[in-house]
Amino acid sequence: MLWFNRAVIALVLAWCVTPYFLDTNRSYYNLKEFGSIPVLHDGRVKPIDSVARNSLLIISGKQRISHNGLRYSPIEWFFEINTNPKLSDTFDQFLVENPVLFANQGGKFDKAKYRTNYKFLKSQDTILETQYKMASGIESKARTPFQREVVNISNRINTYVRLKNTIQPEDAKEFQHELEQYEKVIPIGLNALKSHSDTPNTKSIALAQMNQFFKRYRALDEIALYHPIPSLDNEKSITWKSTGAQLLAKLDSKTPTHPATSYFIDILAAYKQKDAALFNNLTANHLKFLKAEIPKITKNAQREANFNNANFFYKCILLYFIALLILLAGWATSSKSLQKLSYIIAITTFGIHTGALLIRMLIQGRPPVTNLYSSAIFVGWIAAGISLLIERINKLGFGTFAASSVGALTLIVAHHFALQGDTIEMMQAVLDSNFWLATHVVTITMGYGAMFMAGSLAHIYIIGGFLFKKFSKEHAKALTSITYATLCISILLSFIGTVLGGIWADQSWGRFWGWDPKENGAILIVLWLAIVLHLRLAGRIKQRGLMVMCIFGNMVCSFSWFGVNLLGIGLHSYGFMEKGFLWLSTFWIIQITIACIGLLPKSLWKGEVN
Amino acid sequence: MKKQIIKVLSSLELAITCLSVLFILTVIGTIAQVKLGIFFAVERYFNSWVITWNATPNLALPVFPGALTIGVVLLINLIASHFTRFKLTKDKIGIWCTHFGLILLIIAGGISACSRYESQMALEEGERKNYSENSREMVFDIIDQGQPNQDRLISFPSTFNKKGAFLEHESLPFKVEITDYYPNSKLIKSQNRRTSHGLGEDLSVANIPISTNDNVPNLPAAYITILDTNNEILGTLMLSAETELSQVVPGFETMLIALRPKRVYFPFHIALDDFTHEKYPGTRKPSYFESRITIHNNEGVPELEARIYMNHPLRYSGHTFFQASYDKEDTVSVLQVVKNPSWLLPYIACVFTAIGLGIQFWQGFAKYRRKQKKEVNPNALV
Structure with missing residues (x-):
């Protein structure tokens, strides 16, 4: 089987790495090379490929656009709107996420989400302009959903018009x-x-x-x-x-x-x-x-264009899922070789995840975590890393499960953050400190990662123990000790991370602690972990109690990671998201359901739990 | 009985209760910040002994302990546990260190809550000041310009900011009655004059709701009556924090009175030499702020030149000055001034706790590995 596993590794690596080095556009034009030309956009020098990608994302919320059966990559779309604006004005590319905005037009325009073209928007110019004037005078937090959409659509139109008029006026014939x-x-x-x-x-x-x-x-x-x-x-x-x-x-x-x-x-x-x-x-x-x-700038832009083309993190999502499915199949059939295969795929994916993280750091010239997007990637990375380390020691598949599930989910979260535009954005002045980004932000994010990993292990315990007879006492015991160890790692990292944050705050704002929402989020995690560890010490919770607490830990952790950003207040609120609330609530409902299952009396469980 | 009490005070259950209550308080206090803003939410939930609920306008019922109460109980619990349960042995040194650090941290938090004072200093380029102001705390200031060398300032703390209060001081030849007080107000045009002197000829005060926005301070206003020592009315004035104007006290040419932010005076002057505000190229996003300042002593002799920029505050004579904001097309720099005598204590405390957790974690991990080896090795041979 060794050759088979090796072949799998080689195949996965080839699939992921090839597009980094080769042009995968099937075109006579050297589009990848063109895409790597550096330009200045939004305060940062980046390849023109990134400009095209981010603009397309902002305008349409998608990474590809189709028209009349033709699919356009961002750079092809870039050429289309620059050389043939009359055609591109008819592409249904402008995302509208409000059914009220053009409801009087009937048809698709009263759907909750649809895409329309520039020609149509141009005909609605006067209405949009008056609405925009009203909305832009109001603070972004206080806007109604309708006004928010007016501002969003105006930004999309603005980006589009500017993009097609940067090199030459669109009305220039020759x-x-x-x-x-x-x-x-x-x-x-x-x-x-x-x-x-x-x-x-x-x-x-x-x-x-x-x-x-x-x-x-x-x-x-x-x-x-x-x-x-x-x-x-x-x-x-x-x-x-x-x-x-x-x-x-x-x-x-x-x-x-x-x-x-x-x-x-x-x-x-x-x-x-x-x-x-x-x-x-x-x-x-x-x-x-x-x-x-x-030379340096050009090389870095080329690196970024290659990185865009390779789309590593997206592929990692798929690979982590494949590893997870194979692992579940392995557990279902008690097949050791399938479990081994899942571990091998997970570890290869982790390697790609690591490599991509490093390339991204190299491009940005910063520590790994600079915004919510990169924190999601890093949380997944650290959870997968610790989990796979545990899998090496304790070969029951639990580590692989935690690695691939947390890895995939956090990368999906990151993928959604990426839909908001450039992920390598410039830092706000107060955050512009590589030292503190490398210490405080990294440790605190590692704490999140460990916490989610413990939460993921608790899922195996509760679902596995509740549904499957196969779940033995040994499984329960092993899972408990891994989870407990993870919690200890998490409290260590979270505490040190929080303290480093306090020191940073003291250094830059003159106070160690100010009950700012993000600080509260950090202390909530530490408090939660302290409660769990002391409850266990006092004998108030045993195995199942610990697991249920870990599920709640997932909720606490997601609150301090995103929840406080949704509140949108304070010095720390640099990543305000509007749609995030819905996703967070969904996550919480799922977690509460699982916790409730965990609280059912032991007699209803099929596995041997304590 | 005594043993019983100590047992309860040092119990794990008490610790768990405290942590849980603090957890709930933190969640509530964080969510409350959406409506109250950070400043008011912190005052209500974290800088308080007890959280009250106004059942009726006149009846405030205590409903939840504030962070200060929880801190004290947790401190007692930790100290009691230290004397009864934590031993400084090789096995327990991690636990001991962790909790000792926490004791220091809670004490540091308590000292900081009592002694920390924050104020702001807005300086125009070229301007020199020896005081900062706290726009969160408006006070009545009486300035006596009749002194030979230096003006004398008599400042009445914000506890006097209410209708019916009397501002009195043994050295003052008059007293002031607050006839009306508005916690937040706006000046409006009006022909109905309510004052005998000073402001108010064509202006009056309108009450507006209290602002909870952290960036919009409340601007109180007051109508006052000046009385002489025989309680004879000398005149009435209108004071407003919107203008911060100091007005002559009727009957006393050298005396001024104002309603304005509380001032913190320094034994030195700060001059803003230059303010820099850089943006990322092609955007309006700020990338860098810097204030170049010079500190002069009271004789006007320059003593220190310094740069204050992001993440690099100036610590000078017990105060920390850091770059907070800017104004007027980048010619005014706003420095936040923090006086926090216990700033070093949290550092020491956290070092203890972090080392303690580290030791504890390492010992636990070593034990786990030893156990693991014993269990796994026989299987590995099979």
Whole structure:
């Protein structure tokens, strides 16, 4: 069986890692290479692939878009809206999540969730604008769901319009031709400005022409969603400029034209003319130029584009699930080899999870946890890590179960956070401290991970013990001791994490403790663990009691992880989510149900529990 | 009987009860912050001995212990357990250390709750100040400008902020009656004059609901009557925290009175030399704040230059100054000033507890491994 297991590992690795290195777009155009070109967007230099992905996510809440049976990847969609805006205006891509907004239109418009196109939204311009003016004056917390949706949809429209007008105005038919005209007008206009000899009439015509271009490119500069051109005047700090700003700079005859100004325009033109060879050539040249000028930044952008393309975390969800299913099959059939296989898949997945986490840290240049998204990934990672370590010591499959279930669920949570836009966002000024992010945030998140792991083990105990005769005394005993050990790890990490948080607060806000919601969340976990451990010490709870307490621990932990962010108050509330509440309640209801099963009298249990 | 009491006080059950009650209190107190804001919720649930419920407007019933009560009970429980149950032996040293650290932590929390004082200092670039203000605590200040060297300040604590209170002091030749007090107010245009002197010719005070928003302070106002020592009325005034204006006391040219944030005076001056506010390129998201300040002594001689920026406060003469906010297109820097004499104690306490937990965890793990080896090895041979 050894060869089979090895083959499985090789297959899984190949499936996950190949897209990192190879272009998986089936296209004559070198789209992956183009996607790795660095640009400045939202305060961060990132590959244009990330700009396209995040914009598509913000607009449609999806990672792919289809129209007339054609599926567009983010970068294909990017080219579509930049070279063929008339077509892309008819894509049903704008997510609307409120049935009231356009209910008077009938049809799909009174559904709770649907997607519509830009052409339609444009026709609703006046209504949206008045509603937006009203909603944007109100603090985001105080807005009604309707107003929130008005703001959301306006942001989506804004992103879309800016994206398609960043490189060139969307109404430009032949932008390259227009630029040639511009080049001709500049010297005439500038001369007209200086000289007094021209007849007033020709002078004013030349100036009017120049002024027209000036206005047009200033508007282009202002609307730009991202800045594609690195300005290298100063070697230490690179300022990124928009195409509009670069074109305006031509009016100042002293500044030499930046060599990269026209690359994007030419690349778009090549795409529009369906000239793949020219497209690939121009892309390669531009990258070569960037690699020579700003090697580190270009390399990092390339890394991020590869990382996007590989989609590691999404694949980890599937793999953890597969491991879980195989493990359950192994338990059902008492097959040791299936259990072993599940362990091998889980550990390979954990390896990929680890690698992806490291690459992400490298891209961002920060410790692993910087926002809710990355905390979800890290919680899963730490829970899977400890669980698999336990599986090595105690080969009953419990560790694999905890690893794959917590791993998969937390990555699903992360996946949903990712739907809100860029996950490598810039830090708020107060959080900008790698030292504290690496100590306080990491330990406290490890505490969450251990707590969820204990909760997951409690699920095996309660469901397994309640439903299956096979569940023996030995199983119960082994599970209890693992769970207890996990709780001890958790209280250690949670306490140290909370204290480090207090020290950080003292260092930056002058007080150790301020009963801020996030601080309360942290202390709730410590208190809960202290209660559980003391109850056990006093003999007030035994095996089943401990397990039920662990299930409640899941609820406490999810409250301090997300719940306090949902409250949206205080210095710590940097990740406010609106839909999260529904998911959190669902999770809690499930946990309460399981806890109730755990509280049923022993006579109703099929397994041998204590 | 005595033994019985000690047994109860040192019992695990009491500890569990305290922890559970504190747990519930924390949950309630956190959720209450949505409506009350952090400041008021902390005052009501965590800086209190008992939480009351107003059954009727005049009857407040105690319904739940506040965090201070729980802290004291837990402290007694911990100390009692220390004398009776925790032994400083090799096996128990982890437990001993953990709980000893907790005793220190609760004491530190208690001291901090009693002695910590927070205030803010808004400084314009180039400005120099020797006081900070606490907009959470509005007080009546009487300023005596008739002294030879320095103005004299008589400040009446916020307990006087109510209708019918008298502001009296042996050194004052008059007393002040609070004829009306509004905890939160707004100045409005009005022709009905209620005052004899100062403000109020075309303005009056309107009562508005108390603000629980942590970023919007309450602005109280009051109508006051000045009486001389024979209880003769000298005049009436309107004071408002919205203007913070100090007005001349009728009959006493050198005396001023104001309703304004409580001031904390320092034996030194702070001057804001420069304030920097940087943003991430192409966004409005702040990436960095910094205040460059100089501390001058009372003779005006510069003593210290310092930078205050995110995560790097200035600790000086028992006060911590940290960058809290900014205003007026980045020319005003707002520093939060915290006086917290017990700031070192939590550090010491936490070191004890963390080491204790570490030892306990390690010993437990070693024991588990030993047991595991004994159980697993025979099977491994089969």
